[in-house]
Amino acid sequence: MPPPVRIVALGGLGEIGMNCMAVEAEGRIAVVDCGVMFPNESIGVDVIVPDLTWLVERKEQVGAIYVTHGHEDHIGALPQLLRRVKAPVYVAPFARALLEARLREAGIAADLRTVRPGEVRGAGADSPISAEFIAVTHSIPDACALAISTPQGVLLHSGDFKIDEAPVGGWKMDLARIGALGRAGVRLLLSDSTNSERPGTSLSESAVGVALDQAFENAQGRIFAACFASNVHRIQQVADAARGLGRRLALLGRSMESNVRLAMELGYLKLAGWQLCSLEEARRLPPRELCVLTTGTQGEPRSALARLARGEHPELSLSPGDLVVLSSRFIPGNEVAIGQVVNELTRLGAEVAYEDLRPLHVSGHAHEAEQRRLIALARPEHFVPVHGEFRQLARHAAHAAKEGVAHRHLIVDGEVLELSDAGARVLEERLPVGRVYAERDASGAEIGELVVKDRRLLAESGLCIVVVAVDRASGAVVRGPEIFARGVAGFEGCEDALRGEALRALDELSGPARENQGEVQEALRLAVRRWFRRVGGRKPSVLPVVLEL
Template identity: 75%
Template sequence: MAPPVRIAALGGLGEVGMNCTAYECEGRIAVVDCGILFPNENLGVDVIAPDLSWLKERKAQVGAVFVTHGHEDHIGALPFLLRDVPVPVYAPRFALELLRGRCAEMGIAADLREVRPGDVRDLGEGSPLAVEFVSVTHSIPDACALAISTPQGTLVHTGDFKIDETPVSRRGFDLARLEALGREGVRLLLSDSTNAERPGSSLSEAAVAPGLAALFERATRRVFVACFASNIDRIQQVGQAARAEGRRVALLGRSMEQNVRLARELGYLSFAGWQGCTPEEARELPPRELCVVTTGTQGEPRSALARLARGEHPELTVEPGDLVILSSRHIPGNELAIGQVVNDLCRRGAEVVYEGGPRVHVSGHAAEDEQRRLIRTLRPERFVPIHGEYRQLSRHAAHAAAEGVAHRHLLLDGDVLELSDDGARVLPEKLPVGRVYTDREALAGEDIGALVVKDRRLLAEAGLCTVVLVVDKASGEVVRGPDLFAKGVAGFEGTEAELRGEALRAVEELSPQARADVAEVQEALRVAVRRYFRKSGGRRPTVLPVVLEL
């Protein structure tokens, strides 16, 4: 009998982002991707990483990490893993260079190894798993699917993909290799579900060019274009539209500057020799001769675009008559932030083109028809939808059913699917998975902690009330107070006298022995104040009691 293969979902199944999957066979583990999730709440948290404790506890078994592409939701948490699990990382060229810079910033000496489509890598001597990289198209250079050879047959892990018949970049979707894998036999397909709810097919990246060209042609002043810094093909098309109208190109935003520099060094992006200019040079150019490419498509408050919209950017300003193009889609949860940026830009007199207007964006993910085409191409025995919220996973599983795949497994984070000679089953015990809240600087350090984030959320929702009481250390008698101070507590003003009375009565009802214990007095104050707020209006602010002894 062939040894079983277990597929562990550590992230990305039940949410869009934080993608991480582990393949285990004969005590050896291969990790595919290790990404982050961007929070949609402002709680002082920059990123959310998957809980990697299961991998760290088995670091002697982890043989390598295999990266499908360089987006943050697939590589952003790798430094967090490599700090404790220093294994080789096999990645396509652009993803590798992005990782190299990130690890260097965090002081992590990572073993990064470049791979190209067609390359096969394994976990070292005696490895039961081997991974072949297969070129696919996506909204970042060098995206790859993985064909994983195992004792239980070939597994195909798509990563993020679309089937682009006319790609802007040199490498396209290697349908021929995937067709060959389908003929050879695919035991299990794990496929990107991000756009499973969208009918039809996604448009080619090249479809953006006419819309950009038309907007640039009619623009009479400066043109600002916001797009994802990793979408090098989009930036290339913006550069070409600017060149046709004689415009130079300035870059705003740290990630935009870094990614464009890297893409130009690697030969993935080229501007005309005269086009590039610094923000200082841009200030002196006639408005009709300038294009600015910036970050901030999702309304991030500290992004270059948001600062331009507020008039707070130190380099450039948006002025009446300027054209601002948001070459992106609204990620669910960011609509309010994006709307605020659009409002601010309009207040400054700019014309803003965004989702719903001329075609200035296409998705990098496969829609229903492409997903079904891939299923028909690979003809898998079994199917697992990955990368998506539950509704997207469920819809993708329905597409597989429509294509005749009889065995479908709908997994969520923490689930483990075991393939064996007898078939496949989801193991009854779930893995310990969760979320690690952190910021970019802390990815190589300690996480902020879920309890801290919970406290921040409570403070944001209901505010903070501080109760200060001074007591005599010897007798326990109240010397002063209680004094109350509130931040962000609705209905606090005008209730201070009643609150003070409730708090004082709670202390007076304590026995002399309890009153001599500071912790007992603090708890009495906390309970009394919380009870008052709850009864008077259902409010639940955080109560911070402070007892000082004299």
């Protein structure tokens, strides 16, 4: 009797981003992707990564890490994992190049092994797990699905995909291979749920080229085109539209510069020899001869586009009559930040074009009809929707039901699905998973939950500092209290009342308590918090400082 196989959800099931999954069989483990999620609140945190404790505790059992593609939500947390888990990483060429740069910045040595569609890679010499890489289309070159062979049959992991019949570059989705797997028997399909709520099919990437041509044609000034730096096919179409009008191409933003040059070196991006220009050359060009490729489609405050909108970019500035094209979707949660950038661009006199009646952007994720087509081809016995918030997972499971899949399993981060000869079941025990806040610098330092909690509290209610000087011997107040506040509503004009509240609290302390610095600090903290709560219902953080003289 074949041993059971466990599918371990570590991230990406219940949220968009932070994708990470493990497959366990006979004490051996293979990992599929390890990505980040970007916070949608301003708490000084660069990225959110999955809690990798479960993998680290079993690091000797991990025989392979399989990467479906090079987006940050699939590879961004690999530096954190590879610091602690040493296993070969099987990855297609473009994703490998992106990952190499990230690991080089972090000072991490890793065993990266290039794979291409059709190739099979095992998860270690004594592992019963192996994976075949299958070409799919997505908004980045070299995206792959995985046909993972296990003792319980084939697990087909779609990766991120869309069925694009007319891709701009790279390979087409290998529907024939998926159909062949379906006829042979797919035990479990795990499929991208991002656009499960969108009916029909997604537009082809090639449709964007026509829209860009139309948008660029009537531009009288310079053109600033913003898109994701990893979307090489979109960058190619921007370059083609600019070349058709005799415009040279300048690059703004660190990731845009590095990804364009990387894509050119690998042959994924083809520019005319005369087209690429430096920012110094760009400043001298007539407006109708320049197109600028920039980052910042999501309103990121430190991005090149946001700095242009604020008039703070050191290299270039916007002028009335310039055209700004946002060739991306507005990711939920970023609408306010994007709207602010659009307002600032418009205030500078620029014309701003974004996805409305013209397809200046198309999604890289399958819509409902494409998801159902994949299910019909794969003919899975069991189905697990992945990569999405819970409502998207549930909608995708409903699509599978319409395609006749009888066994559908909705699992979220921390849950384990076990496949055995008896069927499939979700284990009762949940794993200790969660979100870990981290810096994006070379250290990858983790930021503790308490630090994040304190930052949220400070952002919501502000900080009040109470400083008092006391006699070391008697505890008598020598000077103060002095009250300072940052970000506290209702503070101005109330300093004397707060000072009085603090002094009364000190007067009420007993002699021994006055000589205890901790007691004095706590009395000051409680007194100030009590005053704010009584007067305005506010609860700022209070930091008491006691100086002994």
